[in-house]
Amino acid sequence: MSAEPLIRRFASLPSTNTAIAADAAALAHGTVYITDDQTAGRGQRGNSWEAEPSQNLTFSMLLRPRAIAPAQAFAVSMLTSLSIASVLSDWLQMEVLIKWPNDIYVGDRKLCGILIENAFTASGIEHAIIGVGINVNQQRFHSDAPNPVSMYQLTERTFPLDELLADIARRILADYAQYAAAPDIEALTARYRAHQWRGTGIHRWHDHLRHQDISAAIAHIAPDGTLTLATTPPRSFAFKQLSPIL
DSSP: OOOOOEEEEESOBSOHHHHHHHTGGGOOTTEEEEESOBSSOBOGGGOBOOOOTTTSEEEEEEEOOTTSOGGGTHHHHHHHHHHHHHHHHHHHTSOOEEETTTEEEETTEEEEEEEEEEEEETTEEEEEEEEEEEOOSOOOOOSOOSSBOOHHHHHSOOOOHHHHHHHHHHHHHHHHHHHHHSOOHHHHHHHHHHTBTTOSSOEEEEETTTTEEEEEOEEEEOTTSOEEEOOSSOEEEOTTSEEEOO
């Protein structure tokens, strides 16, 4: 049986990831820091995260993923994004997909961002901090982010934040516990690949290594998170080396 999440609430924090990292040594597996008002949330590529206070979910969860070897640390990202996509699909009753490496999309619009920060020791992963921002009840976005969408905008309904948080936190812990009981990185990678946004067909991408736009299909995603496009010859990319053209 998986552990229950330990949820600590804060009225306001600059960043839940920064706050939970500062306390990490004393925190148990499954601890969640959540705030109604995150004033300096961080995303991939150092971007900020827009979230209207008390309308969205901005939280961080600390895991101690002892069953995952450091060389397979991307398993944390795959498990987390699959867990969150599954819960959001259940709540919205619509297809929810994962944009490599771990953004959550509905159609071509971003519903959720995930930022994972791992701390390693000589013997393994000491802890993983999973920062999550989900657009829930926000009705309008004011930043220059190109494609945000909220659950409200998709459905014209409001959602109970506490219930959604509890559902997601429990699912992350349960899915990790299930994986830890019988780790299979190849099966996990295949499941992650099956839920990819733009997972089939030819799409436009920007290659940051060569500073050029290309059209190609995703050929493969490796267990370490490396993405390969079906170009001639094939091109492989680590995080931040490739981005989709919307």
